[in-house]
Amino acid sequence: MRHSSCFARWFGSAAVAALLATGLGGCQTARSPDVTGSLGTRAASSPGLSDAHGAIEALGERYRANPRNAEAGLRYGQALRADGRREQAVAVLEQASIANPGNKQLLAAYGRALAENGSFKQAFDILSRAHTPANPDWRILSVQGTTLDQMGKHGEARRYYSSALKIVPDEPSVLSNLGMSYVLSKELRKAEATLRRAYARGGSDVRVRQNLALAIGLQGRMAEAEALVTANVSPDEAAANVASLRQMIGNGRQTAGRPSEPRTSAVAAPSRT
Known part of the structure; x- marks a missing residue:
């Protein structure tokens, strides 16, 4: 089984894309800005892929027939996002x-979609218009946090996560x-404690x-980290996961302590809504 050479294809959040862009890795792909992490990549020959493409084209025809229809635009845009056409x-x-203002x-x-692209x-500015202080959406607050993390504004990002957690205490995705x-700012003990929660x-x-x-793994406890990534997967997948983990950790150690400028050009991959 051929494994990905880039850990971002595995840990696929917007936050991880920022992690890679600030020196802990060399690839800049990411999936959803909503939820951290994602295994694998979409295979080019996935079963039913032609059917999916046909469905997308049908949605496109419906949208082009009436570009002002909000539902048609939303469904077509979401389908394009899911297909990686960012x-x-x-x-x-x-x-x-x-x-439809x-x-x-x-x-x-x-x-x-802007965040993924x-x-x-x-993206942050548009998302700010998608909800109001009087009626906040915790999912949007969390996505706004990841966009701020991408821009290196970790303290501000955490205020958005805190606001989301006031609405949905202990929500795992947030x-x-x-x-x-915390991983991005190299506060690894805080990162571990939060991720354990x-x-x-x-x-x-x-x-x-x-x-x-x-x-x-970034704290040097590789045996414990590898036990987590090999649990409940096939031997081939376990080997690929360990290889990717070791590469990511190795890249992180090589750049530890090296100052870097946050980049805002990381490319995001398809995601769920």
């Missing part, structure tokens, strides 16, 4: 948002993003377990 998704969702569902999808400042924020409440989410393994 720039096209941004364009569709931007036009749909312009045609004030539609918060469209703004939320547009902001996520590396436009973090613009705790996972917060934990990865996420794991205790969301242990069924493999991405949370993988992020915890990263925080543990």
Whole structure:
């Protein structure tokens, strides 16, 4: 089994893309800005892929027949995001948002697409319009936190995670993003403690377990980290996971303590809404 040479394809959050961009790795792919971590990449020959492409084209035809239809624009944009057509998704969702000003569902999808495409400042601004202080959405608050982490504004990002956690205490996805924020600032003990909280409440989410393994491995406890990433997977997948983990940890150690400028051009990969 051929494994990915880039750990970002495994730990696929926006926060991890920032981690890689600030010196702990060499690849800049990421998945969802909503939730930290993601295993594997979408295979080019996945079963049913042609059917999925056909469904996307049908959604596109419906959208082009009436570009001002909010639902058509939203569904087409989300399908493009899921298929990895990031720039096209941004364009569709931007036009749909312009045609339907004030539609918060469209703004939320547009902001996520911008974040996945590396436009973090613009994503943050658009997401700010997708909810209000009087009626905040914890998912959007968490995504805003990851965009701030991408820009190197870790303290500000954590205030957004804190606000999200006031709405949904101990939500594993938010705790996972917060934990990865601490990884970005190399506060590894805080990262581990936070990710253990996420794991205790969301242990069924493999991405949370993988992020915890990263925080543990960066502290030099490789046996413990490898035990986490090899649990409940096939031998081939376990070997690939360990190889990727070791590469990521090795890159992190080589750049430890080296100052770096946060970059805002990390490329995001397909994600769920």
